[in-house]
Amino acid sequence: MKARAGxxxxxxxxxxxIVAMAAIVLGTAYVNVLLGYAHAERSTRxxxxxxxxxxxxxxxxxxxxxxxxxxxxxADGRRILWxxxxxxxxxxxxxxxxxxxxxxxxxxxxxxxxVERFRLLRPTWSEADESDQxxxxxxxxxxxxxxxxxxxx
Numbered sequence: 001m002k003a004r005a006g007x008x009x010x011x012x013x014x015x016x017x018i019v020a021m022a023a024i025v026l027g028t029a030y031v032n033v034l035l036g037y038a039h040a041e042r043s044t045r046x047x048x049x050x051x052x053x054x055x056x057x058x059x060x061x062x063x064x065x066x067x068x069x070x071x072x073x074x075a076d077g078r079r080i081l082w083x084x085x086x087x088x089x090x091x092x093x094x095x096x097x098x099x100x101x102x103x104x105x106x107x108x109x110x111x112x113x114x115v116e117r118f119r120l121l122r123p124t125w126s127e128a129d130e131s132d133q134x135x136x137x138x139x140x141x142x143x144x145x146x147x148x149x150x151x152x153x
Contacts, residue, residue, distance in 0.1 A: 042112075049074060050101045050114050053082040057099060063125040079104040086125065092134040093123040 007015075053072075060066050069083030085098040097120050104111040 045076075045078070046103050046112050046114065049078060049080050049103050050116070053080055053101045054099065054116070057082065057084055057097075058120075061122075061124040063122075066125070077105070077107055079106065088126075088130070088134075089119070090134065091138070092132075093121055093126045095120050095122055095125060 053070075056070065056072075057066060063086060066084050067086055069081070071079060071081040073079050081102040081104070083100050085100075087096045088094075089096055097118055099116045099118070101114045101116075102111060103114070
């Protein structure tokens with residue numbers, strides 16, 4: 001009697017299970033790649049919008065206008081709202097800035113908020129008497145430091 005050549009039912013089921021698992025893994029990887037591309041594109045748009053809003057902030061000479069913030073609409077329909085909280089430092093004309101930008105994309109029904117903190121040297125934001133007082137305080141601190149270094153008291 002001749003033996004039949006072929007696969008058993010168990011072997012066929014095992015092969016189908018392996019192919020199904022491979023398809024699931026490859027499908028998941030493909031979806032992750034697509035989501036990564038979408039995220040990168042969205043991040044690039046948001047970064048460009050934040051950079052543009054930051055440039056507006058950098059060009060404003062008036063502190064009140066900076067603290068009021070502003071909003072604008074991009075060419076592709078996103079609405080950008082920005083505001084800044086400004087605090088003076090101990091150095092004359094140097095300010096700590098907390099810059100908040102909200103990017104609202106009404107077409108896709110999503111929004112994103114970006115917060116940045118940095119320091120800006122802006123003489124036009126200072127009040128003359130406060131700036132003079134800070135300069136005098138720094139001079140006094142420097143004189144005290146130098147007196148300590150020289151051993152004077």
